[in-house]
């Protein structure tokens with residue numbers, strides 16, 4: 538099919554480029570991106586943002602994505618699952634968010650291993666084995682021509698009755714979406730992020746282990762609402778013992794007198810893939826890393842602080858609960874780690 542007449546992108550309809558004038562003027566005001574707009578840039582931006590992207594989709598400007606559903610790639614418009622799916626009715630399922638850099642799925646095996654472990658923990662049998670699922674993810678990335686992007690890999694329990702009995706469910710659904718992503722604005726990485734502690738504590742590990750990356754994210758969403766209300770893009774969560782656990786969608790680290798510290802998995806956290814990669818990078822560079830119980834006091838009095846996450850990558854944190862951390866600016870060790878992490882993504 539013929540793509541955009543201006544940039545040739547096959548997923549933008551020619552008509553969209555003609556209508557860019559009005560749309561880009563609105564977007565420029567909203568997000569302060571520079572004119573003139575190259576259609577590809579507008580496409581990237583709109584595609585990564587919710588409302589404008591949806592507007593364009595609803596006008597039929599975008600050709601849909603190819604989605605892997607069940608055991609094959611289908612058009613986005615045909616990617617439908619049952620309203621009786623327990624993933625929808627109960628958040629009964631597991632997922633992964635994975636980055637793609639230069640068309641390469643980053644830390645693919647690590648993400649897949651965690652997905653299968655989460656599934657085992659909730660007694661969900663993923664209908665494809667790990668090598669086949671890995672291939673499905675790669676096929677989805679290729680089918681959507683993703684260079685730098687983000688994958689959402691979801692496995693639901695499948696359709697069942699309206700009750701909780703998993704014996705009544707059948708056919709767990711595998712969904713792979715490969716798309717663009719932009720999480721935090723660029724200035725968050727240069728100026729650092731401010732954090733506030735949420736009053737919502739992280740799920741008690743004895744109730745629902747935070748080590749399971751389940752489709753039920755209400756715990757995190759409730760804490761994130763508190764962060765949003767306080768004007769922040771992330772929020773810190775404590776565990777049931779009052780210790781620091783993690784943020785709503787990221788792991789947290791501090792640096793004190795050259796030692797990097799982060800809560801251990803038994804503090805009730807998701808054992809982040811980015812967290813583990815950063816720990817490895819630091820140790821390889823000879824920097825000591827301690828996985829140890831930490832309190833907010835440790836963060837208030839730290840020299841540096843940063844977050845890690847697949848979507849966020851490595852983000853400096855410059856204040857917590859109105860207290861500047863260290864100098865109140867991104868710290869030197871954090872900046873070095875960010876550099877090393879970017880090198881790793883390009884390897």
Ligand SMILES: Cc1ncc(COP(=O)(O)O)c(C=O)c1O
Nearest residue numbers: 786787788807809810811846847
């Ligand atoms: C609650 C929570 N903690 C930490 C992370 C970071 O984990 P990862 O580095 O594997 O993305 C995430 C990311 O999804 C998360 O949702």
